[in-house]
């Protein structure tokens with residue numbers, strides 16, 4: 001990472017996006033509108049960009065405190081929050097792309113992202129070319145000069161834990177580059193440091209971190225974020241102040257949560273490798289991960305998510321999930337509770353068979369979202385379930 005001032009990120013998370021005059025805790029501004037001093041003031045506000053004091057869809061003080069915190073952590077000039085991660089993705093794409101434009105995207109992006117590319121984008125005549133993000137040169141090779149508006153990557157990927165080389169991606173000139181950095185969070189990697197135009201997060205996950213917010217955010221240069229803001233107020237996927245408050249609260253403890261989750265994920269991934277019913281384990285912190293060296297280079301924490309494959313497919317996966325007592329079946333990650341999901345039939349159910357085959361999204365694949373319980377309790381739960389299914 002070019003500016004590897006990581007020690008400061010943990011401290012920064014405590015201090016970013018603050019206005020201590022309102023107390024230490026984030027304050028909640030629920031107003032949808034603010035009175036002005038008269039016509040001239042209202043006219044000034046109508047021409048202003050992304051400024052509070054007018055109407056909440058344009059800007060809200062709590063949401064803006066969250067945005068400022070993310071911009072400070074990502075070391076970008078600006079940030080913009082949304083009602084969800086998908087709200088962020090769909091707004092960015094529709095703000096920057098028109099009919100006839102072209103996008104280069106990673107084949108194993110989050111299923112919702114793929115569904116947006118394959119559904120609304122296709123319907124609007126925005127063509128998408130898919131590449132294997134593990135070979136980052138494929139992104140550059142697929143760019144059509146003058147036609148490609150966006151290059152979209154996700155690293156690490158959900159649920160495969162594949163990585164994209166941020167140095168390669170950031171060096172692409174011409175189209176805007178976007179990195180979905182949800183699994184890493186701003187405390188593990190900063191794609192903008194490498195030249196990536198827009199960093200995107202589903203803050204529903206580790207950033208908010210308590211399964212009590214649905215929130216998205218992007219970060220980048222001021223001019224670009226302002227351009228996207230101008231479209232976003234029409235698209236209307238505006239972040240709720242309540243969720244932004246929970247996002248801001250989550251940021252304060254993100255470093256310590258991520259450290260604990262990454263330690264447990266590492267221990268569980270290594271232990272799973274030794275289990276006889278387990279046929280494969282994916283976690284960037286494992287030496288056996290094909291991109292482990294890249295993970296060491298560009299990630300500070302390897303994250304809370306790992307995936308593993310068990311012998312004999314969907315039926316066995318279902319039995320294993322049923323046999324777990326502590327680990328709950330649910331489809332998110334980054335929160336306090338450890339969760340398990342069978343990606344092929346849940347989060348990634350909508351992915352077509354051909355893409356599933358190409359990306360290795362098999363019926364034997366299970367995703368573990370490691371929470372904050374004691375690691376030995378989690379291992380005991382998995383051990384009992386692996387023996388009994």
Ligand SMILES: Cc1ncc(COP(=O)(O)O)c(C=O)c1O
Nearest residue numbers: 084085086110158182202204215
């Ligand atoms: C990598 C990734 N990106 C984007 C999203 C979409 O985020 P949200 O559910 O907040 O819309 C998800 C959701 O799981 C995700 O895992």
